[in-house]
Amino acid sequence: MYGNGDAAKMAQAWTDAQQQMWQGWLELMQSTPAAGVAQWQKLAEQNMQAWLDNADPTARRAAEQLVNSQQAAVKFLQMAASAWEEIAKQMADGNEWRAALDDYSRRMAAEMNAGVTQWANMMQAAAQAPDAWQPYTQPWTHLWQQTAAQWQQPGFAPSFGALGDVVSRTFDVYQQTFGRFLDTPPLGYAREYEEKVRRLTKVMQEFAVANVEYQAVMTDAWVNGLTKLMEALVARAQAGKPIRTFQELSAEWADIADPAFYEVFVGEKYVRAQGKLLTATMNYRIAQREFVEIMAKQLDMPTRTEVDAAHKSIYTQRRELRALKHALAEANARIAKLETALAEQPVVAPAPAEAVAPAASDNGAAQKAASKSSTSKPAPKKPSTRKSTTGRSTKSRTSKQESED
Amino acid sequence: MIQFPIQIDPLQAAQELAELNLKIAQGVQTMSTIRDEEIQYGVSEKHAVYREDKMVLYHFEPLVEQPFEVPVLISYALVNRPYMTDLQDNRSLVKNLLQLGLDIYLIDWGYPGREDRWLTLDDYINGYMDAAVDVVRARHGLEQINLLGICQGGSFALCYTALNPAKVKNLVAMVTPVDFGVEDGLLNLWTGCQIGSESVDADLMVEALGNIPGDFMNFGYLMLKPYQLNVQKYMGLANIATDRRRVQDFLRMEKWIFDSPDQAGEAWRQFIKDFYQANKLITGEVEIGGKQVDLAAIDMPVLNIYADDDHLVPPASSQALAQYVSTDDYTEANFPVGHIGMYVSGKVQRDLPPLITDWLKARK
Numbered sequence: 001m002y003g004n005g006d007a008a009k010m011a012q013a014w015t016d017a018q019q020q021m022w023q024g025w026l027e028l029m030q031s032t033p034a035a036g037v038a039q040w041q042k043l044a045e046q047n048m049q050a051w052l053d054n055a056d057p058t059a060r061r062a063a064e065q066l067v068n069s070q071q072a073a074v075k076f077l078q079m080a081a082s083a084w085e086e087i088a089k090q091m092a093d094g095n096e097w098r099a100a101l102d103d104y105s106r107r108m109a110a111e112m113n114a115g116v117t118q119w120a121n122m123m124q125a126a127a128q129a130p131d132a133w134q135p136y137t138q139p140w141t142h143l144w145q146q147t148a149a150q151w152q153q154p155g156f157a158p159s160f161g162a163l164g165d166v167v168s169r170t171f172d173v174y175q176q177t178f179g180r181f182l183d184t185p186p187l188g189y190a191r192e193y194e195e196k197v198r199r200l201t202k203v204m205q206e207f208a209v210a211n212v213e214y215q216a217v218m219t220d221a222w223v224n225g226l227t228k229l230m231e232a233l234v235a236r237a238q239a240g241k242p243i244r245t246f247q248e249l250s251a252e253w254a255d256i257a258d259p260a261f262y263e264v265f266v267g268e269k270y271v272r273a274q275g276k277l278l279t280a281t282m283n284y285r286i287a288q289r290e291f292v293e294i295m296a297k298q299l300d301m302p303t304r305t306e307v308d309a310a311h312k313s314i315y316t317q318r319r320e321l322r323a324l325k326h327a328l329a330e331a332n333a334r335i336a337k338l339e340t341a342l343a344e345q346p347v348v349a350p351a352p353a354e355a356v357a358p359a360a361s362d363n364g365a366a367q368k369a370a371s372k373s374s375t376s377k378p379a380p381k382k383p384s385t386r387k388s389t390t391g392r393s394t395k396s397r398t399s400k401q402e403s404e405d
Numbered sequence: 406m407i408q409f410p411i412q413i414d415p416l417q418a419a420q421e422l423a424e425l426n427l428k429i430a431q432g433v434q435t436m437s438t439i440r441d442e443e444i445q446y447g448v449s450e451k452h453a454v455y456r457e458d459k460m461v462l463y464h465f466e467p468l469v470e471q472p473f474e475v476p477v478l479i480s481y482a483l484v485n486r487p488y489m490t491d492l493q494d495n496r497s498l499v500k501n502l503l504q505l506g507l508d509i510y511l512i513d514w515g516y517p518g519r520e521d522r523w524l525t526l527d528d529y530i531n532g533y534m535d536a537a538v539d540v541v542r543a544r545h546g547l548e549q550i551n552l553l554g555i556c557q558g559g560s561f562a563l564c565y566t567a568l569n570p571a572k573v574k575n576l577v578a579m580v581t582p583v584d585f586g587v588e589d590g591l592l593n594l595w596t597g598c599q600i601g602s603e604s605v606d607a608d609l610m611v612e613a614l615g616n617i618p619g620d621f622m623n624f625g626y627l628m629l630k631p632y633q634l635n636v637q638k639y640m641g642l643a644n645i646a647t648d649r650r651r652v653q654d655f656l657r658m659e660k661w662i663f664d665s666p667d668q669a670g671e672a673w674r675q676f677i678k679d680f681y682q683a684n685k686l687i688t689g690e691v692e693i694g695g696k697q698v699d700l701a702a703i704d705m706p707v708l709n710i711y712a713d714d715d716h717l718v719p720p721a722s723s724q725a726l727a728q729y730v731s732t733d734d735y736t737e738a739n740f741p742v743g744h745i746g747m748y749v750s751g752k753v754q755r756d757l758p759p760l761i762t763d764w765l766k767a768r769k
Contacts, residue, residue: 058444058660059436065639066432066646084411237410244412246421250640257632262591265628271594275604282606282613289613308522308615315523318458322532 080229080253087230101230109223196291203283210273210280217264217273225260229253425643432646436656439649444657446488449500451511455540459515460533462540465491465503472508473762475551475574475769478541479511480534480565482557483672484622486664487513489748490555493657496749501758507765508545512537512558517669522615524669526564526676527694534565538572549574549705551765556580556718556744560680563726564693567702575768577708577761580747582718583700584725586684591629592717597682607677611670619665629716658749687729700729706768708736708761714743736764 055063083104090100232252236242243249264270293303455462479499481487490511491499499509512534517524541550552573554562559581566573586598597604610617627634645651685691691698707730711723720739727735738760742750747757 055437056439056441058441058656058663059439061663062639062642062656062659063433063436065635066429066436066642068639233410242410242412244414245417246413246425249411249413254632254637258630261631265591266594268599271600271604274595275597275600275606279606279609282609285613286609304615307519311520312523314520319528322457 080226080233080249083226083230084233097234101227101234104230105223105227109219196287196294200284200287200291203280203287207277207280207284210277214273214277217270221261221264221270224264225257228256228260232256428643428646432643432652435646435649435652439653439656441660444653444660446493446657446661447491448494448497449491449503451491454510454544455537457533457536459517459521460537461513461515462537463511463513464544465499465509465511467506467508468500468503469506471506472503473506473766473769474508474545475547475549475765476508476510476541476545477502477551477553477577477765478537479509480552480554480558480562481512481514482555483514483529483668484557484619484665486661486666487511487558489661492661492748493654495751496654496754498748498754498758501754502762505758505762507762510537510541514666516666517616518667519615522611522670525671525694526561529672530561530565531568531694531696534561535569538565538569542572548572551575551577553577553579553761554581557582557676560676560686563686563700563703564691564698566705567698567700568693568696570702570704573705575706575708575765576703577710577765578723578726579710580712580715580718580723580744581709581726582680582722583729584684584687584722585681586687587719587722587725590717590719590722592625593681593719593722595625596677598684601682602678605677605682607674607682611674614670616667616670617673619667622668623663623665626717687725700726701731703730704732706734706736706764707732708738708764710738710740710747710757710760712744712747713739713741714746717744734768 086104087097087100090103095103229252233243236252243252289304293305296303450466451463452466453461454464479487479490481490491497494500499511502509514529514533538550538552542548549572552562552566552575554560554577556579559578560583562576562578563581563583566576585593585596587593588598590598595604602608614621642652642655645655679685679691683690686698686700689697689699689701707726709723709726711718711720713720715723724737727737740747740750740753740757742753747753
């Protein structure tokens with residue numbers, strides 16, 4: 001555990017590490033700010049780790065975010081400074097600032113989208129030409145054949161050891177193929193049937209395409225944010241109110257960032273891209289489950305589908321039980337009312353045998369009455385007054401019906 | 406030539422950095438010593454009076470000798486935990502209402518597990534909620550009680566009241582979405598008020614995930630204001646880092662924000678498709694347990710409270726209620742805060758509880 005003095009030492013170490021980075025940034029030199037960030041981040045992580053080893057989860061998460069947030073802000077501000085440097089150069093060459101900014105934004109978007117577009121094109125081409133994916137599907141087919149052959153050997157008994165082996169080999173194949181391209185969760189163990197591989201391949205293609213398309217729209221959001229920030233900086237410069245502290249710069253960006261993102265997030269292009277990514281992710285998950293369930297069945301293990309079915313059955317019975325309880329409670333209430341009604345009836349002299357029938361009939365009527373009474377709604381209440389009490393921040397409003405009146 | 410707009414003096418920047426880093430380091434150190442037990446929530450004494458499956462109905466211990474005779478049942482949203490209404494001593498809607506003499510009950514929907522994936526809105530509204538209302542009615546020997554619905558719990562309260570007007574004396578809706586087609590709400594747009602299942606394919610998601618993970622929901626909420634909620638908020642934390650009590654308050658809020666139950670698949674599917682995508686609540690087409698929800702059946706007094714800067718439930722979405730209920734006694738109140746500010750703002754906690762209490766007491 002560190003003491004109070006250690007906080008000061010830690011802060012000083014971070015400051016020293018950041019110093020170089022900021023010096024370069026402030027002078028708008030051709031420095032390597034990314035390295036500075038990395039160095040500071042490494043220091044911060046090391047120090048944090050020592051402190052937070054025994055921290056509780058809520059505090060640990062917040063502490064990590066505290067450091068990460070500064071890192072995120074610093075990175076963006078570096079980008080902003082770099083952008084300004086570019087624009088300033090063009091302005092020095094006699095270009096108008098707005099044209100310089102537009103030009104910069106266009107180039108930045110193009111650069112950010114270059115990788116994305118390349119990926120999207122490759123994925124779409126691959127989707128249209130399944131043979132192009134053969135190099136990636138082949139190892140899976142091979143793994144399936146190998147596993148199937150092993151399992152079909154006489155005396156082979158599925159065990160956790162055998163399973164572990166398959167998991168390991170599956171992961172290797174995954175790393176050789178799709179793992180090289182996509183940072184997706186591990187596939188888990190699998191017995192490879194070709195159709196499942198193809199399905200998985202297809203949804204992974206769709207996921208990859210949707211992912212790069214989404215990243216492209218996110219690029220739009222970042223470019224929009226940066227553009228707005230540059231506009232604000234120009235406005236400050238023109239007004240002779242330059243930014244003089246890091247906090248001012250940070251506050252400027254804080255005011256701009258979310259509204260700038262919002263402008264993109266609210267557009268149909270973004271909504272569709274996000275929806276497509278979500279759909280692709282879900283399709284991938286379903287395909288993955290189908291894939292895993294084949295293996296689970298082979299190992300005589302329950303599948304997600306089977307467990308869901310069992311849960312549904314339990315749920316249905318829970319509902320039926322609840323309905324029965326309600327019905328029973330209502331019946332008991334009626335019986336209680338009947339008993340009360342019977343107890344309140346005047347005692348009469350024993351009737352001759354033939355007179356019993358009408359008495360039974362009376363009971364039936366009482367039961368009906370009791371039943372009706374227990375289920376009928378109370379009489380409609382008198383409407384409340386329209387006037388309402390109002391606080392300083394309240395206002396009475398007439399309902400639609402009232403205004404129609 | 407335009408003046409260079411960033412003129413930060415390197416020496417001053419170094420000093421700023423040193424101060425900031427010290428604050429961060431002190432903050433990390435403070436947080437490393439705060440235990441979860443220190444950031445507990447729920448300040449008002451309460452007792453469970455009814456349980457069904459994972460739903461628990463709580464009764465808060467009254468703080469006055471003779472509480473107001475008609476009790477209030479609070480229905481909170483499924484997407485976060487209801488202890489936000491009783492977060493801490495100086496941020497507790499419940500405590501303030503109790504002090505003003507109300508008798509308060511609260512529905513805790515619990516944490517759905519995978520076995521609850523098939524729970525429907527019918528189960529929540531006609532099942533759990535109705536059971537809670539009946540328990541409160543029976544405990545007080547009343548035909549009708551007051552209902553206070555918050556956020557999604559407000560939408561549930563509207564549905565319940567429309568289906569059971571005879572059981573509800575007064576209805577209070579707080580930051581309640583009514584018109585899900587309001588397009589200035591990013592959440593409405595992302596969930597499909599414009600392009601339906603192309604935004605969120607609810608059927609596919611439930612098929613893929615069963616229950617919808619709370620983390621997924623949270624990620625969506627954070628993306629609504631990515632800089633403010635992921636960066637700026639934590640940078641602000643640096644400024645209070647040495648104040649242990651304020652850090653505890655911050656962490657308590659963090660705990661609540663990320664304490665998000667998974668959403669029971671079937672109920673979520675219906676809520677997304679019928680409410681967000683088809684906007685059926687205002688067209689009278691929502692069906693709960695085979696019965697149509699007609700907001701015009703709400704003929705008892707209604708108090709509708711919304712937040713001016715609510716980025717989750719746009720004011721227009723809440724205000725729409727006035728057009729669809731048939732009551733002659735409709736009151737609207739607004740506060741200049743965001744969605745969360747309704748629970749934690751000092752000003753709101755000063756003005757909101759008396760507003761609700763006075764309004765209810767005038768309608769006994």
